[in-house]
Amino acid sequence: MDTKDIQRLIDFIAQSGLDEVNIETSDLKISVKRYGLGAPAGQQQASAPATMPAPVQQSAPQQSAPAPAAPAAAPAPEKKADTSNYITIKSPMIGTFYRSSGPDSASFVELGDEVKPGKVVCIIEAMKLFNEIESEVSGRIVRVLVENATPVEYDQPLFLVEPI
Structure with a gap:
């Protein structure tokens, strides 16, 4: 390599x-x-x-000690809204999530919009290919769970939909 x-x-x-x-x-x-x-304690992230x-090693495999866990302040407990009656639209792939087809274009869906199966709700870019993600459910968008132009993982929740 x-x-x-x-x-x-x-x-x-x-x-x-x-x-x-x-x-x-x-x-x-x-x-x-x-x-x-x-970043882990002691790491600078200036620019x-x-x-x-990490360093590339051209030697026999070696075991490394696990990194010590950095102490984190416990966040204040949030009151979670009851989402048990909502349907989740999840990412079918790893890639970058986009709410619209371009920077100057309107979002495919907004909060409160009704979706039906086949309606494009977002685009996920993977390996320079832009994949339209379609809704598989009918309902109303009640929450967008991902920021525009951010990476998403396979099966990551993207939208919450209230069935109609």
């Missing part, structure tokens, strides 16, 4: 939304980690890129 392959791997991981990837072969071990808003590659 040469430097260009490693850079392509890092670029792919940055766009995929994954936080950590480990690749190990008989003569190569690569660990790539991305630190989000809360560093979002994806930081």
Whole structure:
């Protein structure tokens, strides 16, 4: 694996939304980690890129000690709304979530809009392909669970729909 392959791997991981990837072969071990808003204690994030590659080792595999957990302040408990009667529209793939077809275009759906099966609710970009995500349920959009232009994981909830 040469430097260009490693850079392509890092670029792919940055766009995929994954936080950590480990690749190990008989003569190569690569660990790539991305630190989000809360970097581990002692890490500076001044103007560093979002994806930081770990050192590449050309030696036999070794075990690493688990990173110590950074103490976090306990968030105040939130009162959760009863969402048991809502239907969740989930992401069918890993990619980047977009609410509209372009920066100057209107969103496919807004809060309160009614959707029916086949109605496009968003786009998910994966590997430079823009995939229209259609509703499979009928109802009214009551909550958008993902910010525009952010990475999403497979099966991640995107919208809450109140059945009509």
